[in-house]
Amino acid sequence: MSYYNVLTVCPYCGSGCTFYLQVLQGEIIGILPNKNHEISQGNLCIKGWFANEFVTHKDRLKKPLIKKDGNFVEASWDEALQLVAKKLKVYKPEEVGTLSSAKVSNEENYLMQKFTRTVLKTNNVDHCARLCHASTVVGLGKSFGSGAMTNSIPEMENTKCMFVIGSNTTEQHPMVAKFMMKAKEKGAKLILADPRKVVWSKFADIHLQQRPGTDVALLNGMMNVILEEGLEDKKFIEERTEDFESLKEVVKKYNPEYVEKITGIDKQLIVEAARMYAKSEASAIFYSMGITQHTTGVDNVVSCANLAMLTGNVGKVGTGVNALRGQVNVQGACDCGALPNVFSGYQVVTDEANRKKFEQAWHVDSLPDKVGLTVTELIGEAAKGNIKALYIMGENPMVSDPDLKHVKEGLSNLEFLVVQDIFLTETAQLADVVLPAASFAEKDGTYTTTDRRVQLARKAVDPPGEAKADWEIISELAKRMGSNEFNYSSPSDIMDEISRYTPIYGGISYERLKEKGLHWPCHSKDHPGTPILHKEKFSRGKGKFWAIEFKEPAELPDSEYPFILTTGRVIFHYHTGTMTRKVEILNSEVPTGFVEINPKDAKKMALFDNSTVVVSTRRGSIQIPVKITERVKEGVAFIPFHFAECAANELTNPVLDPVAKIPEFKVCACKIERAS
Ligand SMILES: Nc1nc2c(c(=O)[nH]1)N[C@H]1C(S)=C(S)[C@@H](COP(=O)(O)OP(=O)(O)OC[C@H]3O[C@@H](n4cnc5c(=O)[nH]c(N)nc54)[C@H](O)[C@@H]3O)O[C@H]1N2
Ligand SMILES: Nc1nc2c(c(=O)[nH]1)N[C@H]1C(S)=C(S)[C@@H](COP(=O)(O)OP(=O)(O)OC[C@H]3O[C@@H](n4cnc5c(=O)[nH]c(N)nc54)[C@H](O)[C@@H]3O)O[C@H]1N2
Ligand code: SF4
Ligand SMILES: [Mo]
Numbered sequence: 302m303s304y305y306n307v308l309t310v311c312p313y314c315g316s317g318c319t320f321y322l323q324v325l326q327g328e329i330i331g332i333l334p335n336k337n338h339e340i341s342q343g344n345l346c347i348k349g350w351f352a353n354e355f356v357t358h359k360d361r362l363k364k365p366l367i368k369k370d371g372n373f374v375e376a377s378w379d380e381a382l383q384l385v386a387k388k389l390k391v392y393k394p395e396e397v398g399t400l401s402s403a404k405v406s407n408e409e410n411y412l413m414q415k416f417t418r419t420v421l422k423t424n425n426v427d428h429c430a431r432l433c434h435a436s437t438v439v440g441l442g443k444s445f446g447s448g449a450m451t452n453s454i455p456e457m458e459n460t461k462c463m464f465v466i467g468s469n470t471t472e473q474h475p476m477v478a479k480f481m482m483k484a485k486e487k488g489a490k491l492i493l494a495d496p497r498k499v500v501w502s503k504f505a506d507i508h509l510q511q512r513p514g515t516d517v518a519l520l521n522g523m524m525n526v527i528l529e530e531g532l533e534d535k536k537f538i539e540e541r542t543e544d545f546e547s548l549k550e551v552v553k554k555y556n557p558e559y560v561e562k563i564t565g566i567d568k569q570l571i572v573e574a575a576r577m578y579a580k581s582e583a584s585a586i587f588y589s590m591g592i593t594q595h596t597t598g599v600d601n602v603v604s605c606a607n608l609a610m611l612t613g614n615v616g617k618v619g620t621g622v623n624a625l626r627g628q629v630n631v632q633g634a635c636d637c638g639a640l641p642n643v644f645s646g647y648q649v650v651t652d653e654a655n656r657k658k659f660e661q662a663w664h665v666d667s668l669p670d671k672v673g674l675t676v677t678e679l680i681g682e683a684a685k686g687n688i689k690a691l692y693i694m695g696e697n698p699m700v701s702d703p704d705l706k707h708v709k710e711g712l713s714n715l716e717f718l719v720v721q722d723i724f725l726t727e728t729a730q731l732a733d734v735v736l737p738a739a740s741f742a743e744k745d746g747t748y749t750t751t752d753r754r755v756q757l758a759r760k761a762v763d764p765p766g767e768a769k770a771d772w773e774i775i776s777e778l779a780k781r782m783g784s785n786e787f788n789y790s791s792p793s794d795i796m797d798e799i800s801r802y803t804p805i806y807g808g809i810s811y812e813r814l815k816e817k818g819l820h821w822p823c824h825s826k827d828h829p830g831t832p833i834l835h836k837e838k839f840s841r842g843k844g845k846f847w848a849i850e851f852k853e854p855a856e857l858p859d860s861e862y863p864f865i866l867t868t869g870r871v872i873f874h875y876h877t878g879t880m881t882r883k884v885e886i887l888n889s890e891v892p893t894g895f896v897e898i899n900p901k902d903a904k905k906m907a908l909f910d911n912s913t914v915v916v917s918t919r920r921g922s923i924q925i926p927v928k929i930t931e932r933v934k935e936g937v938a939f940i941p942f943h944f945a946e947c948a949a950n951e952l953t954n955p956v957l958d959p960v961a962k963i964p965e966f967k968v969c970a971c972k973i974e975r976a977s
Pocket of ligand 1: 314315433467468469470472473474494495496497499512513514515516588589590591592627628867869871872873874875876967
């Protein structure tokens with residue numbers, strides 16, 4: 302009987318745990334954690350332990366589907382690809398776009414942007430980083446010159462102070478939280494800034510429970526205290542940074558009294574938090590969606606960077622601005638150029654020398670020089686009729702994008718929609734052609750963790766039915782559309798091309814990754830990789846302070862919509878639920894959505910736990926069970942966005958950060974009524 306174990310990467314979050322898939326006679330029968338991995342160290346969270354269940358689920362897509370008279374009909378690959386090739390050729394470059402995916406490998410993201418740029422001849426390629434850490438890519442880029450997490454996860458065990466702001470780490474990055482918990486056990490301080498009482502609040506030395514959307518005021522307030530009390534790192538500011546005076550000027554007015562008024566946090570706590578962060582030997586900031594998903598997302602990120610530079614907490618072990626990237630490969634999808642403004646390695650498309658380089662690499666006469674449209678813009682332009690065809694790989698915007706009514710309008714208005722997924726998702730149901738993809742377990746590929754570690758995942762079993770790996774599908778389609786540049790025999794071949802043209806991945810190869818993961822930048826075959834960024838100097842030379850004023854969120858509560866609605870996640874489910882809702886144990890833990898409200902609000906409306914309520918905003922309304930809990934303050938409501946039947950995104954506000962174009966998923970105004 303053939304039995305073997307195959308080492309692969311967990312397909313969910315950016316913590317990047319690895320595990321073995323146990324295979325018996327060609328079937329996956331279970332999962333074994335990897336004791337030798339630096340992050341997972343023989344542990345996994347509950348999602349990881351059961352990650353094989355969706356792979357073998359009966360609903361996996363097994364054949365291409367073509368919609369005929371409103372119904373899907375099974376088709377051969379030849380027929381489906383021929384149709385997609387024929388249709389996509391009809392449109393002008395500015396009428397088409399693609400969504401790439403943080404669920405697929407680096408190689409596949411690289412191919413998707415190469416396909417979009419060379420075959421469709423447009424830069425209209427983007428992916429869910431737009432909904433997630435777009436603010437980080439822009440913000441940390443402005444402050445430090447690189448939009449990535451500054452430090453590595455294992456070193457966090459030795460930090461002395463952790464400032465967690467807008468990251469529910471124990472639920473959303475459980476294995477990163479494990480290192481932070483070890484630091485706590487060794488005596489590190491923990492400051493939490495979160496409008497909700499999450500697990501960290503039990504362990505926090507200080508919990509700053511702010512009104513959602515007021516982080517710039519809070520961070521300016523902490524910097525005000527640090528400067529008033531002379532706790533800044535004068536040497537670091539002098540030697541390593543620029544534009545300090547402008548920051549100093551602006552934070553003057555953010556004294557603790559003023560900040561208390563804006564944030565609702567007791568002024569004494571702000572003073573104590575500032576002292577705790579500034580006085581420790583090594584302080585690390587950890588942030589995620591609570592910071593990025595705002596119309597002021599970039600301002601929030603830049604303010605975190607300001608605070609770290611002010612106290613010299615960058616470039617050293619156990620410090621930094623640690624943007625916890627969400628999806629298994631969202632870091633890699635960005636690194637490999639699945640963004641509308643850059644080729645792989647953040648080489649901007651508007652630079653002529655970069656275009657020349659890739660024109661030569663890819664043997665094309667010219668490459669588009671205009672920055673393309675983002676996820677949020679592509680859907681908006683589809684609704685207006687300007688985008689006519691979309692090719693979506695591994696994303697489910699019909700549950701994950703803000704204001705779903707508008708998303709449906711956009712997608713339904715397309716003349717041609719192709720969706721490539723492992724399941725028939727809410728988005729795939731709207732498609733003209735559905736292409737069945739292989740899952741992580743059924744293909745080789747590399748994935749890049751939140752701390753920039755490129756890791757190799759290996760194929761364990763064959764895909765179900767006729768499903769194919771995304772890299773094979775894109776290559777076959779490109780060939781049918783007339784390109785000679787997609788002749789790859791394996792993902793390793795594609796990585797060789799990536800490393801040839803992408804300096805930060807210059808030293809990465811499958812041969813080296815067989816041993817262990819490598820942190821980029823890794824410029825040459827003998828480079829050991831770079832766990833800590835900005836050590837001697839920042840990627841941009843000097844770190845730059847930016848003076849940032851507080852701005853209110855776009856939509857505030859009023860008499861008609863008196864609650865602040867904030868949205869997010871739970872540990873048991875992942876995003877639009879396509880994968881976790883096919884896992885029995887996860888469903889039995891949390892079978893459907895809920896809205897968290899404070900007991901005082903529940904009393905006013907005479908609601909009991911689990912009563913059904915109608916939650917409405919200016920965009921739409923949903924029926925949902927209520928969960929009465931002290932986790933949220935009075936006047937705040939929280940809904941996880943995993944559940945299509947009570948989708949938070951029917952309600953969310955599609956307003957965007959002006960530069961990063963990320964939607965304000967974390968704040969809008971809503972009302973809550975008893976369902977009749
Ligand atoms: N189980 C599970 N794990 C996941 C995911 C998943 O879907 N499920 N998704 C992955 C992905 S892609 C991502 S991006 C990460 C996201 O990881 P997180 O960002 O940690 O998750 P969220 O629940 O979106 O939000 C984090 C916290 O922000 C707080 N918050 C809300 N409004 C504000 C505010 O105005 N200011 C501040 N400071 N905080 C606020 C919320 O109360 C919440 O505790 O998780 C990754 N890991
Ligand atoms: N209200 C609200 N909305 C949010 C957020 C929030 O906090 N609040 N968070 C936002 C964030 S941070 C994110 S990252 C987005 C996520 O938004 P999405 O990326 O749209 O969500 P997923 O459910 O992860 O979609 C991934 C899809 O890829 C498919 N898939 C999995 N593996 C493969 C593969 O190997 N190949 C292919 N082709 N497909 C595959 C899955 O079946 C699934 O349909 O949601 C955003 N939406
Ligand atoms: S922490 Fe993230 S990567 Fe690790 S097992 Fe859980 S979901 Fe997978
Ligand atoms: Mo995300």
